[in-house]
Amino acid sequence: MSLREIFTDGRALPKDPQPSWKGYSVGKWEGDTMVIDTIGFNDRGWIDTEKGRPQTQALHVVERFALDPKTMKITRSYTAQDPDYLKGTYAGSDVVQVADAAYAKDTCKEQGFTSYSEQVRK
Secondary structure (H helix, E strand, O other), X not given: OOOOOEEOOOXXXXXXXXXXXXXXXXXXXXXXXXXXXXXXXXXXXXXXXXXXXXXOOOOEEEEEEEEEOOOOEEEEEEEEEOOOOOOOEEEEEEEEEOOOOOOOOOOEOOOOEOOHHHHHHO
């Protein structure tokens, strides 16, 4: 499990963030759509692993998450620009259904702790 931090406090993207796997993300609401703007990726990841598209530190991704209240499906649309590697914009979307099972906290029996994210932050 890895953590992704998305700042929703109105801050702007920094000019020169420390590169990381997940990048530096800020989010804001535009009507009923959550828009997440991310820069600051390292150059060790891939935009599309199936088609073998690597990324550079110039990668800029904008995601839009919208819930359809009738179907309870969340659509994520995204655009990615990486002027050091891509010509133009790489775009796509996917849809997920909200789980109908209630959340149940479980203890990881192999490691003996409940929350990996709490363990990482220590």
